[in-house]
Amino acid sequence: MNEVLTLIVACVSFINGLHGDFLHDDIFAIKHNADVTGHNPIFKTFCNDFWGKSMSDNTSHKSYRPLTILSFRLNYFVSGHEPLYFHLVNVVLHALVTSVLTWTCQYVLYLSPQCSLLAGLLFAVHPVHVEAVTGLVGRAEVLSALLFMFCFILYAKNLRIRKFEPFARVESVPIFLVSIVCGILAMLCKEQGIMVLPVCMLYDVFICCKTGVIQCLRDKNLSKGCLPLVKRLLVTTLIIFCLLLFRWWIMNGQLPLFQHQDNPASFSPYLVTRCLSYPYIWFYNIFILLFPSTLCYDWQVGSIPLVETIFDPRNLATLFLLMVTTLFALKWISSFKKSNTCHHPDVIFIVFLFSILSFVPASNLIFRVGFVIAERTLYIPSTGYCILVAHGICLLVERFIKYRHFIVAVTLFLLILLLCKTWTQNKVWNSRETLFKSGVRKLPNNAKVHYNYANLLKDKGHIEDAIHEYRLAIRLYPDHASSHNNLGTILNNTTEAIYHFEKALEILPHHQGALINLGARKFKLGNQEDSVRMLQKAVEIDPHNVEALMTLGSMMAELNRWKEAEHLYSRAITEKPDFAEVYHNYGTYLHLKGDIEEAVHYYQLAYSLDSQFSVSMVNAARGLRQIGRLNEAVSILDRALLLGRSSEALDMLGLVYYQMGRYSESVRLFEEILGDNPNNTDVMTHYAQVVANNGDVIKAEHILLDVLHRSPNHTEALHFLANVLGQLQRHQEALVYLEQAITLQEHSGDNGELENMYFQHGNHLKDLKQYDEALISYQKTIKLNPKKTKALLNLGAIFHLKGDFQLAVRYYEEVIRIEQTIKLH
Secondary structure, eight states: OHHHHHHHHHHHHHGGGTTOOOOTHHIIIIITOHHHHTSSOGGGGGTBOTTSSBTTSTTOOOOOOHHHHHHHHHHHHHHSSOHHHHHHHHHHHHHHHHHHHHHHHHHTSOOOHHHHHHHHHHHHHOGGGHHHHTSGGGHHHHHHHHHHHHHHHHHHHTEEOOTTOSSOEESOHHHHHHHHHHHHHHHHHOGGGGGHHHHHHHHIIIIITHHHHHHHHHHTSOOGGGHHHHHHHHHHHHHHHHHHHHHHHHTTTOOOOOOTTTOHHHHOSOHHHHHHHHHHHHHHHHHHHHOTTSOOSOBOTTSSOOOOSTTOTTHHHHHHHHHHHHHHHHHHHHHHHHOOSOOSOOHHHHHIIIIIIHHGGGTTSSSOOSOSBOGGGGTTHHHHHHHHHHHHHHHHHHHTGGGHHHHHHHHHHHHHHHHHHHHHHHHHTTSHHHHHHHHHHHOTTOHHHHHHHHHHHHHTTOHHHHHHHHHHHHHHOTTOHHHHHHHHHHOSOHHHHHHHHHHHHHHOTTOHHHHHHHHHHHHHTTOHHHHHHHHHHHHHHOTTOHHHHHHHHHHHHHTTOHHHHHHHHHHHHHHOTTOHHHHHHHHHHHHHHTOHHHHHHHHHHHHHHOTTOHHHHHHHHHHHHHTTOHHHHHHHHHHHHHTOOOHHHHHHHHHHHHHHTOHHHHHHHHHHHHHHOTTOHHHHHHHHHHHHHTTOHHHHHHHHHHHHHHOTTOHHHHHHHHHHHHHTTOHHHHHHHHHHHHHHHHHHTOHHHHHHHHHHHHHHHHHTTOHHHHHHHHHHHHHHOTTOHHHHHHHHHHHHHTTOHHHHHHHHHHHHHHHHHHHHO
C-alpha cells in the first residue's frame, strides 16, 4: 500500500510540468539528434554520444548513454516531436523509482513501514528532482536510478544469510548475473549508474557478511567460508574493470574537453584552491538537499566563487561537514564492532552507500566534471538523504512520544512545503523564457545564465536588452568566448563586432561560431579569401557543423562556385535531415541561383518541419509571387501572420496584393507597417511602387529619393526609381540609377532579379534609340534566362530596324517556339 501511495504522490508532484516545451539541452539531445529522430540507424546509437556525435570525435562530449537515447527514440516513434509524451514518460519513471525505493526501504533495508513511507514521500516531492524529471534529458538519471534500484534489490535479496554461517551465499547464480546486467544497463543509461556495483559489493561485505568479516579481522586470516564472497567480489570487480576498459575504448582513449567556465575549481593551478573549493562544493550539494530554495538549471562560473584561502569564512561550512561526517563514521564503526552477527542494515552505512558512494563520479575526485553543481546528479544520492531524514524523524517520534502529533504535523507541513516548491519549480521549466529568467534571478553572478538570457532576448528581437545582457556576462567573466561571439552578431558597428569575434578566437582559437561569424562579416566587407579560409577551418575542425557548411555554401554561391555550393548544402542536409533551417538555407541558395520553383519546395519543407518558421513561409510566398502563383502566396502569408504580424509578412502580402491588383488592400498594409516603423526602407520602396501604380508618380519619386537618402545602396529602391523615371521619360537619369543597381546586384549573385535589370536597361537604351547598347543588355538578359520572350522579341525588333532580317527572323521564331512549348505544357 505504501508503494502505491508514494507512486501517486510522485505523479501529483510533477503533473503540472507535463506541458513544458523542449528546453536547453533537450533541443540538442532530443529534437535535433538524428539518433532520436530515426535518421541514423539504431546501431549508431551505440557508437555516438548523448548529443549524436561519434564517441571517437575529438569534439564529442563523451557522455555515453545509449539506452536513454533509445528510450527517446521509442518516444519519438510513438509521438513525434510532441514534448507532452516525453514528459509523461519521465513522470511515470520517477513514480516507479519512488515506489521501488519505498519497497526497498521496507523489504530490503528492513526499515519500519512508517519510515519507508516517509522516505518515499520525501523522495517523491523533493524539488531538487525537477531538473531530472521535468527537464527531459534528466531521463538519463531517472532510468539509471530505476536500474540502480533493481540491481541492488536483486543482489541483496539473492544473498542467503544463515544463523550459523558467517558468510552469506548466493541462492541463484542466474539472479546474481541478472543483477549484474541491471548494473551494466544502469551505466548505459547514465555513467553514474556503474556505482551500483561497488554499492552491492560493500553491502555484501559489511552487511551480509558482517560476521565473517569481523571474524577474519579478529583472527587476521581468511577462513575457507569466505570463498563464495571472494568469488563474488572478483567477478564483480572484473566486470567493473571490463566496463571501464570498454568506456575508455569507446571514447577513443580521450577524456572530454571542458572549459574553465564549466568548472573553475578544477582548472585552478593552485592545489590549495582545489582542496578548499571541492569540499565546499560538496557541502553546497548537501545544503541544496536540505534547503532547496535556490535552484538553477546551470551552475557554472560565478555561481559559487572559489575558496582560495584558509581565511575564507566558508571554510567553517566545510569544517562542519567534516565534523558531521567524522561523527557518523565513528558511530558506524562503533556499531559495527559491537555486534558480530548479521542484522538489519545500519542506516548510516546505507546513507554512505546510496548518497556518498553514488556521488563520487560527480565529485571531481576521480576525474574533472563539466559543471560546478548539477542538480540532476543528486537524483540517486538523494535516496540516501531521504532515508536518513525519514529515519531521523521516526527516531524523534519514538523518543518523544508525547510530542509525536506535533512532529507528524511539522513533517506533513514540510512535505507540503516541498510539494509547493516542486510545483513552482516545474513552472520554471515550462518555457525557455521562464527558465532563463529564473536563472538570472537565482544566480545573478553566473555569466552563463546572463548569456542564455541574452540569446533569448536576441531571438525575440529585443536587441538592446540582449546587448546589455551579453555585456553583463562579459563583465562577470571576461573570457566568456561565446558571449563575445554572440554580442558581435547583433552589433551594427562592424569594427566593434569584428573586435568581439577576434576576442572570442583569442580566448578559444577553435571557437567555430566565431570563425563562422568573423568570416561572414569579412566576406561582406569584400575580404573573400580570408573569409573562405576561416569557414574552411571551421569545417575542418568539425566536418559535421551544419552552420559552417551552410555559411560556406552561401559564400560559394555568391562567388558563383555553384558545384561547391551544391556539395556543401547536400552535406548539411545529410548531417541534419530533420533541421528546418538547412532546407530554408538550401531554398535561399536555389532562389539565388534562379531555380524558383525548387526553392519554394525547400522553403515548404522547412516550415513543414518547424511550423513556427515564419521566415521560410515569407520566402516561399516571395518565390510563389515571382512565378505567378499568387493565391498560394496569400494562403501561406495568412498562415505566417497567425504566428505574429511581422513587418516582413505584411510587406510581402502587400506586394502580392499589389501584383493581384488589390491596390487599396496593398496600400493599407504598407501604411500599417510604416505607422509602426516609419524608417523601414524596404516597405517605403514597396509603398512607392503602389503609389506609382495609382498614378502619383511624382510622390513615388520623392519617397524613393528619401529611401536613397537614408540608404544610398538600396538596390531595390535604385531599380524602381529607374522605372519611375522611365515613366516620366527621363531615361538618361533612369540609366544612372539602374546602372548603380546593376553593379550592386552583380555582386549579390541574385541572377533572378539581375535579368530583369538588364532587360529594363535595354528598354531605356532602346527608347533613347541607342540600339547597339540595347542589344548588349538584351543579350545579357537571355544569357541568364534563354526563355525570356520579351527580351528575344525586342532583339528581333532591333535587328529588324537595323535591316538584319535573317537574325530578326531567328529571334521571332525562337519566341514562337517557346510560346508553343508553354501551350503544350
